[in-house]
Amino acid sequence: MISIRNVSKHYGSFQVLADCSTEVAKGEVIVVCGPSGSGKSTLIKCVNGLEPFQQGEIWLNGISVGDPKTNLPRLRAHVGMVFQNFELFPHMSIIDNLTVAQVKVLGRNLDESTNKSLKLLDRVGLKTQAGKFPGQLSGGQQQRVAIARALCMDPICMLFDEPTSALDPEMINEVLDVMVELAREGMTMMVVTHEMGFARKVAHRVIFMDHGRIIEDAGKEDFFGTPRSERAQVFLSKILQH
Amino acid sequence: MISIRNVSKHYGSFQVLADCSTEVAKGEVIVVCGPSGSGKSTLIKCVNGLEPFQQGEIWLNGISVGDPKTNLPRLRAHVGMVFQNFELFPHMSIIDNLTVAQVKVLGRNLDESTNKSLKLLDRVGLKTQAGKFPGQLSGGQQQRVAIARALCMDPICMLFDEPTSALDPEMINEVLDVMVELAREGMTMMVVTHEMGFARKVAHRVIFMDHGRIIEDAGKEDFFGTPRSERAQVFLSKILQH
Amino acid sequence: AQESATLKKIKDSGTISLGHRESSIPFSYYDDKQQVIGYSHELMLKVVDAVKAELKLAKLDTRLMPVTSQNRIPLVQNGTVDIECGSTTNNTERQKQVAFSNTIFIIGTRLMTRKDSGIKDFPDLAGKNVVTTAGTTSERLLRKLNEDKKLNMNIISAKDHGESFLTLETGRAVAFMMDDALLYGEMAKAKRAGDWAVVGTPQSREAYGCMLRKDDPGFKKIVDSAIAKAMTSGEAERVYNKWFMNPIPPKGLNLNFVLSEDMKALFKNPNDKAFE
Amino acid sequence: MGYHWNWAVLLAPTPSGGVTYLDWLLSGLKVTVALSLSSWILALVLGSIMGVLRTVPNRWLSGIASAYVEIFRNIPLLVQLFIWYFVLPELLPVGIGTAFKQLDPMLQQFLSAWICLGFFTSARVCEQVRAGIGSLPRGQKSAALALGFTLPQTYRFVLVPMAFRLIVPPLTSEFLNIFKNSAVCSTIGLLELAAQGRQLVDYTAQAYESFIAVTLLYVLINVVVMVAMRKVEERTRVPGYMGGK
Amino acid sequence: MYEFDWSSIPGALPFLWRGMCISLEITLTAIGVGILWGTLLALMRLSKLRVLGWFAAGYVNLFRSVPLVMVLLWFFLIVPQLLEKLLGLPPGSDARLSSAIVGFALFESAYYSEIIRAGIQSVPKGQASAAYALGMTYGQAMQLVILPQAFRNMVPLLLTQAIILFQDTSLVYVSALADFFGAAYKVGDRDGRLVELLLFAGAVYFVICYSASLLVKRFQKGTSA
């Protein structure tokens, strides 16, 4: 489904990604972790072409992302993406946040879109909030709306960039629960997160990055059992200790 | 040392603190926890008069904080406070951050202040960073500087407001380590935090707040053993689960 | 002399403030060294001499203050300038605010146009764009003429004479109506003075005077007598010839503006009558 | 001070007959309002386009937009006005220049003032729009693109609407400025409020009455605009966002 | 097509230069006074004392609702006598310059105070808390912590306003003061070369203001790094 082949990227002389390669099969859930600034967000943004990269190739469902001829908007319409800071559109109500792209991008009619939106809002437990504005919801609720918004587009896979790191500890679980359910239903997912509980529960593989490189790319059991690199070990011990 | 008696506070008609009472003895370490918006920050800011309160009394080392005749600046000079977002002064170098209040508030001379500052920077492991600016340090380093800055004033007690919640997971421990050490040396501390590992390790008592009320105020063993209120149980289960 | 507030002020401070214009050629304007010169200005200096003599001062400082058509009256009233001699028409409305000295010049309002424009007199202006300077008597006359004779002109009111002339020069208007002496003055600074002509029968006569503060007859008397003396003694005519019959700065052009009958009569019999 | 107050002058008939001096001031007020409103529309349209262009990831477009801003921002309004009115018609091809100069003079002045104020203000609006777009979290653009919006759609549906809501307060002060700046247009002979005030002084020599009346009328405009813009602000306020509470 | 004739510019340069000096003098004084008085106004506006807040708000709103041209006219007609009476200035002093300077300074203070107020409010509230928590008084917290950061944040805006102010000095034409624009206009008017002189003035203003705004940009980069 997603195939990342020898991707490198730099800002000026600063190397953000160095020769990264990995594959995500259909229905697979991949967790990406690593210290701050290691390039996790950049990698995941490269997958749907939000960040350009200079070398290598990324294939998504048989389409090359880096190819200048690719219609990126159409491609992105079918890749769901959830951001650390939710990035709901603050000037639109919740329901408008969910319908606007369906109408303007997919060309669905308004009724159909509204129905779909309400169904997905219901699924994340927020049907009653449809008329409110993002600023009136808690962080956890906003992030669930963001997931619903992505799901409205019937994505073939979902990308998550630290979806819980801006949340109050109490709200983390309501978001993780939605994600766990999604994973169990067989959605293909790439998730940047430090929630190792989530990784243990549903990830198939864990990727560990440092300084723009993929240092570990292992099955969940291998990773938590005996991570091979010292850097990953240190990192894990730090975030699991407290 | 700190005595909070029936304190209430409201913004307009909104009640932020409702009839809160507790005592902190010399050398005691108290952890305050509770859901977002429950009034934890407000309570701790009331202790050194950063927030005014309408009813009740707070006594700090025999001085009434709410009394209009109290010289608040002098009182605050001897209470260390550490904030969620560090609040170092970004336009001053690290060493200036540490010395400015010693010189301008305590009236120490510059040499003496600088010596003291360097000693405390050394203690938090950052002596080499003295000449840098806050923006050039990582979050964990900044928070350790903030602790050192508070310690420079020879505080009789320390207040912490979620000192680790703005940090990357990797950096939390370097800050907690400093705090654990401080607690073990017998500093009187009031700490708002969700780090239950820290609470288990050094707290003498844990206070649980919700909707501006102190719902639990129990010894550490009691609190983690069998918290009496349902709300606290739910909260604990949520933040400990993942 | 009578008790005069202005004279007292001048005596106490040892200074007299003179209001002048910046580009009323040839009455009061700057030469290329930014010195104030002109016909009205010279007469004003004669007044200063008379004041100095009257007060028996060994030394009298002068302070020069440029004024605009908009602020000249307030500046006289509030004491910033003691006397203003430029190209200010003496009329009854203004007399309510300030006093006027003996008349220093009499003009007629006429037209300036391009020599080859075919415009000979006011009736030729029908249906054309005509420019005049805002706030002048010419503007009023022109509007009245337009209504009375149904000439259907488009009247442009420019901010000052320089802008009026620019409007004429760039072809926005076919003619520029203004006090004849000032029209000659504008011609004196044109790129090609020879292209322009002053035509038409004068539409009105107007008297220029120096402005003084009201209700100070003591001061007015000195000013009036100084002006009268210059006129009856032939001194004023000499000044006239210097500015109107000889080459003048900035371009060394000779206005060749012959002394009119009105002016001759004035020089014989100085007075402070307005023409309205 | 030897000043002769006479407020009745406002109601006295003017020499051209039929109307009072107050009518002059009111007709000046009308010109000021018409000029300011029409210039404001021009400024908003041009400013929004340029503001968006300044933020697009294309060197050429953003370069053009920034040159535009620099030119119109760095020359005093007064000078720009003279250039539009006196200089530009001379630089145009003779036919067009002459045609322009044969228009009704009032129209010429109004057009020049309109274009001048519109362009001058648009440079300022442009900077506000750019700042508004720039102050949105970077993630907003990413989020819109990630949903499959094209870049123009992203601007149209997400960035510009939100940016405008954020910049209502600074736009309000630009809007107020345009009324005040229009006073400068009297220098090319346009009979707007300040010019009518000056004309009143020329004709009646009652300077203080005129200045006071004109100043009060400007304050009045200001109050009306502020009240109106507060309404706009309330209307566009985003719940749960920036002071929306 | 118009025939250009630039010949009157070289001879007029000394006069134009004097005009430029007047423009700069007005600008610099108004900036200095504007920042000081503007800071005071901003502090009043933010103070808990209602009366001070009202005074500052009234002052700012009044000045911001009247066109600068009108303000200058007022100050030209009223301030000279006031100054001469109150300060006992010698009558020989040039009232045009002093009144223009006072008018600009008071007018710009209103604008500067709004910028500085925004600057103070842009400093995170936690910074004030942190300063108080270290035992600083209001004055110390303002002087050592809040104002330095506020000014740092506001430098670009303050400079931009200074550029606007410099351009606005052209409006002193109402008092016939020969600032740079006035000088150029007068020379152009006298020599019948208005178009050339205006274009020249425009070019000079552009060069100066554009250079200044480049400076602002460099400054912005410097501080944000």
Ligand SMILES: Nc1ncnc2c1ncn2[C@@H]1O[C@H](COP(=O)(O)OP(=O)(O)OP(=O)(O)O)[C@@H](O)[C@H]1O
């Ligand atoms: N536009 C940019 N220009 C220059 N450097 C950039 C830019 N965006 C990101 N970087 C740098 O690229 C590196 C990787 O950034 P990235 O956001 O991918 O890290 P990350 O692993 O997601 O970190 P975090 O856990 O903090 O989100 C960082 O060092 C960052 O400073």
Ligand SMILES: Nc1ncnc2c1ncn2[C@@H]1O[C@H](COP(=O)(O)OP(=O)(O)OP(=O)(O)O)[C@@H](O)[C@H]1O
């Ligand atoms: N200046 C203010 N005006 C009105 N309400 C306020 C103000 N400051 C705080 N509050 C409200 O007071 C309540 C308590 O705030 P406080 O910051 O003490 O909560 P907290 O327990 O520290 O939460 P968190 O975990 O999010 O920091 C919140 O509901 C907050 O919205």
Ligand SMILES: [Mg+2]
């Ligand atoms: Mg990231």
Ligand SMILES: [Mg+2]
């Ligand atoms: Mg808090």
